[in-house]
Amino acid sequence: MMRRLAEVLIIDAYTFRSADDLIRDGDGNLKMMNGLLNEIKSGRTFKLSRNAPKFLEDLKLLGDTAAHSRNYITKKRDIDEFSLKFRMLIEELINLS
Numbered sequence: 001m002m003r004r005l006a007e008v009l010i011i012d013a014y015t016f017r018s019a020d021d022l023i024r025d026g027d028g029n030l031k032m033m034n035g036l037l038n039e040i041k042s043g044r045t046f047k048l049s050r051n052a053p054k055f056l057e058d059l060k061l062l063g064d065t066a067a068h069s070r071n072y073i074t075k076k077r078d079i080d081e082f083s084l085k086f087r088m089l090i091e092e093l094i095n096l097s
Helices: 002-016 033-042 052-068 075-097
Strands: none
Touching: 002 033, 002 052, 002 075, 033 052, 052 075
Protein backbone atom coordinates (compact mmCIF):
# COMPACT_ATOMS: atom_id res chain seq x y z
CA MET A 1 0.00 0.00 0.00
CA MET A 2 2.88 2.36 0.73
CA ARG A 3 4.37 1.80 -2.70
CA ARG A 4 1.00 2.22 -4.37
CA LEU A 5 0.47 5.58 -2.65
CA ALA A 6 3.84 6.79 -3.93
CA GLU A 7 3.00 5.56 -7.46
CA VAL A 8 -0.33 7.40 -7.43
CA LEU A 9 1.29 10.62 -6.21
CA ILE A 10 4.00 10.43 -8.89
CA ILE A 11 1.32 9.97 -11.55
CA ASP A 12 -0.68 12.86 -10.06
CA ALA A 13 2.40 15.12 -10.12
CA TYR A 14 2.98 14.45 -13.82
CA THR A 15 -0.72 14.78 -14.63
CA PHE A 16 -0.90 18.09 -12.72
CA ARG A 17 1.87 19.43 -14.98
CA SER A 18 0.26 17.97 -18.12
CA ALA A 19 3.39 15.85 -18.55
CA ASP A 20 1.88 12.41 -18.09
CA ASP A 21 2.98 11.48 -21.62
CA LEU A 22 6.49 11.18 -20.12
CA ILE A 23 5.36 8.33 -17.88
CA ARG A 24 3.48 6.40 -20.56
CA ASP A 25 4.85 3.69 -22.80
CA GLY A 26 4.43 3.50 -26.58
CA ASP A 27 0.94 2.02 -26.18
CA GLY A 28 -0.21 4.83 -23.90
CA ASN A 29 -0.15 2.69 -20.75
CA LEU A 30 1.37 4.03 -17.56
CA LYS A 31 4.88 2.76 -16.95
CA MET A 32 5.61 0.37 -14.12
CA MET A 33 7.36 1.57 -10.96
CA ASN A 34 10.84 1.25 -12.44
CA GLY A 35 9.87 3.44 -15.39
CA LEU A 36 8.27 5.98 -13.09
CA LEU A 37 11.42 6.10 -10.96
CA ASN A 38 13.67 6.54 -13.98
CA GLU A 39 11.58 9.42 -15.26
CA ILE A 40 11.17 11.21 -11.93
CA LYS A 41 14.90 10.87 -11.17
CA SER A 42 15.78 12.34 -14.59
CA GLY A 43 14.67 15.76 -13.33
CA ARG A 44 13.16 16.74 -16.69
CA THR A 45 9.83 17.81 -15.24
CA PHE A 46 10.71 18.74 -11.67
CA LYS A 47 13.54 18.33 -9.19
CA LEU A 48 13.31 16.13 -6.16
CA SER A 49 15.08 16.86 -2.91
CA ARG A 50 18.50 15.28 -2.46
CA ASN A 51 17.25 12.29 -0.46
CA ALA A 52 13.98 11.59 -2.29
CA PRO A 53 15.47 9.40 -5.06
CA LYS A 54 17.13 7.15 -2.46
CA PHE A 55 13.89 6.97 -0.46
CA LEU A 56 12.03 5.95 -3.64
CA GLU A 57 14.56 3.20 -4.29
CA ASP A 58 14.23 2.01 -0.68
CA LEU A 59 10.44 1.99 -1.01
CA LYS A 60 10.65 0.01 -4.25
CA LEU A 61 12.93 -2.56 -2.61
CA LEU A 62 10.62 -2.85 0.40
CA GLY A 63 7.57 -3.26 -1.81
CA ASP A 64 9.23 -5.69 -4.23
CA THR A 65 10.52 -7.97 -1.51
CA ALA A 66 7.23 -7.87 0.39
CA ALA A 67 5.27 -8.80 -2.71
CA HIS A 68 7.59 -11.15 -4.57
CA SER A 69 10.05 -12.83 -2.25
CA ARG A 70 9.20 -16.37 -1.21
CA ASN A 71 11.65 -16.29 1.70
CA TYR A 72 11.15 -12.81 3.11
CA ILE A 73 8.27 -11.78 5.31
CA THR A 74 7.91 -8.07 5.93
CA LYS A 75 7.75 -7.33 9.63
CA LYS A 76 6.37 -4.32 11.48
CA ARG A 77 9.96 -3.42 12.35
CA ASP A 78 10.79 -3.09 8.62
CA ILE A 79 7.97 -0.61 8.15
CA ASP A 80 8.81 1.27 11.36
CA GLU A 81 12.44 1.70 10.28
CA PHE A 82 11.32 3.24 6.99
CA SER A 83 8.46 5.35 8.36
CA LEU A 84 10.27 8.69 8.70
CA LYS A 85 11.73 8.45 5.19
CA PHE A 86 8.33 7.44 3.87
CA ARG A 87 6.59 10.39 5.50
CA MET A 88 9.16 12.81 4.11
CA LEU A 89 8.84 11.28 0.64
CA ILE A 90 5.04 11.33 0.64
CA GLU A 91 4.90 14.94 1.80
CA GLU A 92 7.28 15.92 -1.00
CA LEU A 93 5.21 14.05 -3.60
CA ILE A 94 2.00 15.62 -2.28
CA ASN A 95 3.54 19.07 -2.69
CA LEU A 96 4.41 18.24 -6.31
CA SER A 97 0.85 17.18 -7.16
